Amino acid sequence: MNIGEVSLQNGRLMGRIATRTIDLPRIGLRAVESQNPRAPRFEVVALNVARRWVQIGALWEAEMKKTGEVFLAGNIDDPSLPEPLPVALFRNESGGYAIAWRRDTLRSEAGGSGFGASNYDMQGGEASGRYDAGQDSGFGESTAGPDGTMTREMAPFGAGEDDDVGF
Structure with a gap:
C-alpha cells in the first residue's frame, strides 16, 4: 500500500x-x-511540533531476490507509535521515491515477499529473528546513559525554521 512520496x-x-x-x-x-558497510543509506527526519528536524527512522539499500531491483527499506518509529512502521521506498520516474507500507504476515515470515523488520535484515538477506545487542548496528554509540541522561551532545539538525532545512 502506498502511503507517501x-x-x-x-x-x-x-x-x-x-x-x-x-x-x-x-x-x-x-x-x-x-565507512561501515552495515550503516543505513539514509536517515528519515521529520519536522516536529516545535518545528525542529528529528530522526524518526533509517533506510538501508536492499535488493529484490527475483528481479534484482534495488530499493530502500527500513522502519519509521516514534514513541507516539504503538509499533515501528515498516516501509520500503521504490524509485519513480521523477527521480524521487514512492513510499510503501506492508504489514508482516505469516507468508513473509516464512520467506515470502514481505520486507518488515521481523524477516529482513536490511542488508539483502534473511534475518535471524533475534537482536544481538553486541553487534554493531551502524548507528555508532548511544547518546543516552543507563539512566536515560545525555552522555554527549548531538549536532543540531537545523535552525528549526520551516524553510531552513538542516540536512
Whole structure:
C-alpha cells in the first residue's frame, strides 16, 4: 500500500507520509556518511511540533531476490507509535521515491515477499529473528546513559525554521 512520496526539492529529498492514523506532512531523507558497510543509506527526519528536524527512522539499500531491483527499506518509529512502521521506498520516474507500507504476515515470515523488520535484515538477506545487542548496528554509540541522561551532545539538525532545512 502506498502511503507517501519523496521527491527532489531544492536539492533535498523531501516528502510526506500519511495513513489513517499517521500524518507526517514534512519528512526528509538525509544521506548517511559512513565507512561501515552495515550503516543505513539514509536517515528519515521529520519536522516536529516545535518545528525542529528529528530522526524518526533509517533506510538501508536492499535488493529484490527475483528481479534484482534495488530499493530502500527500513522502519519509521516514534514513541507516539504503538509499533515501528515498516516501509520500503521504490524509485519513480521523477527521480524521487514512492513510499510503501506492508504489514508482516505469516507468508513473509516464512520467506515470502514481505520486507518488515521481523524477516529482513536490511542488508539483502534473511534475518535471524533475534537482536544481538553486541553487534554493531551502524548507528555508532548511544547518546543516552543507563539512566536515560545525555552522555554527549548531538549536532543540531537545523535552525528549526520551516524553510531552513538542516540536512
